[in-house]
Amino acid sequence: MKKILITLLALTAILFNGCETDFDVTAEWKDITVVYGLISQNDTVHYIKVNKAFLGQGNALTYAQEADSSSYLGQIDVWLIEKSNNQEMRRFKLDTTVVYNKETGIFYAPEQVVYKTGFRVPSDYVAKKITYHLEINNLITGKVVSSLTPLVHDFNIETPRPGLQAINFTAESNQRVKWSSAVNGRRYDVTIRFWFDEVHAPARDTIARYVDWDFSTVKSSSVKGGEPMELLYAPSGFFNMCHTLIPYKQGSSFTEDQVLARLVNRVEFLFAVAGDEFNTYMEVNEPSSGIVQDKPTYTNIVNGIGLFSCRFVKSSETPNVKMRVGPSTEERLINEGLKFVKKIGN
Numbered sequence: 001m002k003k004i005l006i007t008l009l010a011l012t013a014i015l016f017n018g019c020e021t022d023f024d025v026t027a028e029w030k031d032i033t034v035v036y037g038l039i040s041q042n043d044t045v046h047y048i049k050v051n052k053a054f055l056g057q058g059n060a061l062t063y064a065q066e067a068d069s070s071s072y073l074g075q076i077d078v079w080l081i082e083k084s085n086n087q088e089m090r091r092f093k094l095d096t097t098v099v100y101n102k103e104t105g106i107f108y109a110p111e112q113v114v115y116k117t118g119f120r121v122p123s124d125y126v127a128k129k130i131t132y133h134l135e136i137n138n139l140i141t142g143k144v145v146s147s148l149t150p151l152v153h154d155f156n157i158e159t160p161r162p163g164l165q166a167i168n169f170t171a172e173s174n175q176r177v178k179w180s181s182a183v184n185g186r187r188y189d190v191t192i193r194f195w196f197d198e199v200h201a202p203a204r205d206t207i208a209r210y211v212d213w214d215f216s217t218v219k220s221s222s223v224k225g226g227e228p229m230e231l232l233y234a235p236s237g238f239f240n241m242c243h244t245l246i247p248y249k250q251g252s253s254f255t256e257d258q259v260l261a262r263l264v265n266r267v268e269f270l271f272a273v274a275g276d277e278f279n280t281y282m283e284v285n286e287p288s289s290g291i292v293q294d295k296p297t298y299t300n301i302v303n304g305i306g307l308f309s310c311r312f313v314k315s316s317e318t319p320n321v322k323m324r325v326g327p328s329t330e331e332r333l334i335n336e337g338l339k340f341v342k343k344i345g346n
Contacts, residue, residue, distance in 0.1 A: 031138070033145045033304035038278065039080075039132045040311045041121035041151055048078055048094060048115045048308075050136060071113050072138075078115040079135045084128040092117040126153055126183075134308050145304040152273045152312035153225060155182035160269060160316055160323065167267050168326035169238035176230055177269060183225035184310065187274035187282065188218045190231050194242070194325075195265040196340075200258050208265070211245040213238060223276050238329070239336060246338055256339075263343040264325040264333060269316035278309035 032053035039046060051070045078094040094115035122128065136145040159178040160167060177190055192213040197206050220227050248256050274282065277300045284298040299305040316323065325333075333340040 031141060031143065033136060033138075033143075033301070033306075035134070035136065035145065035147065035301050035304050035306035035308060037134065037308050038311045039149055039151065039309075040313070041125060042313050044120055045116060045118045046080065046094075048080075048134065049112075050076065050078060050115055053305075073113075075138060075140050077137045077139065079137075080117060081133040081135060082119075083131050083133060086131075089128075089130070090119070092119055121151065125151055132310075136304075143303060146302045147300055147308035149275060149277065149308055149310045150184045152185045152275055152310050153183035154312075155185065155225065155271075155273075155314065156180045157269070157271070157314070157316055162316075162318070163321050164316075164323055165321070166324045166326040168329045169235040170326075170328040170332060171235050174232045174234055176232055178231075179229050179271065181220040181225055181227040181229050182273055182312065184223050184275055185225070185273040185312065186220055186223055186276045187279035188220070188229060189272040189274075190215045190218070191270040191272070192233075192238070193268050193270055194238070195267070196246075197263045197265055199260045199262075200254065201260050204260065211241065212270075213241045219279065239332065242333065242338060243336065259339050262338060262340045264330045264340065266317075266322045266324050268323060271314045273312045273314070275310035277307065278311060281307045281309070 034051040034053060035048065037046070037048035050072065052072060053070075074096075080092045080094065081088055082090040082092070094117045096113050097116045098111050099114055100111055122130065131148055131150050133148040134146060138144070157179045159176055179188075181188075192215075193210050194213065195208065195210045198209055199206055215231055215233060218229055218231055220229065246262075248254050248259070281298050297305065298307075300308060330340070330343065334342065
């Protein structure tokens with residue numbers, strides 16, 4: 001779940017009004033810093049995306065394809081400052097690094113420069129009331145861009161109950177996922193991840209694989225924590241998901257002809273929690289269902305635009321207990337024509 005948030009939707013909305021791409025610049029040039037970053041205690045490496053808005057004579061789409069048009073290229077220092085009860089504890093300078101998998105689009109690709117640092121969030125971050133402060137210093141203009149975020153705290157999962165040894169998806173009635181909301185958590189995306197093994201021809205190699213069953217978002221009423229949260233799901237949807245996602249499609253790295261057999265493994269429930277600012281940003285950028293399509297630009301960056309917020313991913317798994325697939329679910333999968341076979345010892 002370690003993902004870098006590399007999105008420039010806000011920048012696109014500002015720079016590209018309608019279909020016009022030519023600018024006649026008559027106003028004084030102004031540096032606009034665009035920032036995106038998320039901090040999570042799950043991560044030991046943290047990334048911040050920093051770009052600049054650009055103006056010039058000619059086609060803005062052409063400028064966007066040039067790295068030096070939207071990158072600061074050594075003109076800025078980027079810092080993350082860890083504070084406890086508003087007192088500075090640690091300070092981390094971020095170094096530039098290159099990611100090589102950005103998809104082709106308006107901005108230059110596939111390489112993109114991001115800012116990176118490595119540290120672990122202290123285990124007692126809750127007691128210390130830790131917050132993280134972003135500070136970007138422009139070495140040429142002296143401008144300081146800043147933001148801050150708390151962290152999403154850990155929380156309790158009630159159902160599936162901790163220590164559950166096995167789970168089945170053969171019940172006819174709806175089932176519940178229940179948990180308590182997290183302090184500083186606002187938006188919850190729940191996923192059931194089904195792990196299984198595949199035996200591939202010709203060498204009979206065994207490959208571990210998973211598919212994700214995603215559910216609609218659940219939001220808490222506040223970020224105070226402790227609020228009872230619940231999600232209902234129909235167990236039969238598990239088998240529909242398996243039919244849709246498990247067989248290899250054309251263009252995949254493998255083909256169904258290569259699969260000799262599949263064996264069930266385990267299931268985990270994943271809770272991806274977004275902080276309050278992150279949730280607001282996502283709400284602003286959700287597709288509009290009304291007549292008015294224009295959306296406001298949301299930012300929590302001082303002297304810039306973009307987003308700096310927090311997230312947290314929690315799994316139902318524990319180091320000592322993994323939730324295996326129950327016998328009745330395994331038996332039905334065997335009869336579903338998906339190449340599942342009986343797993344010895346299950």
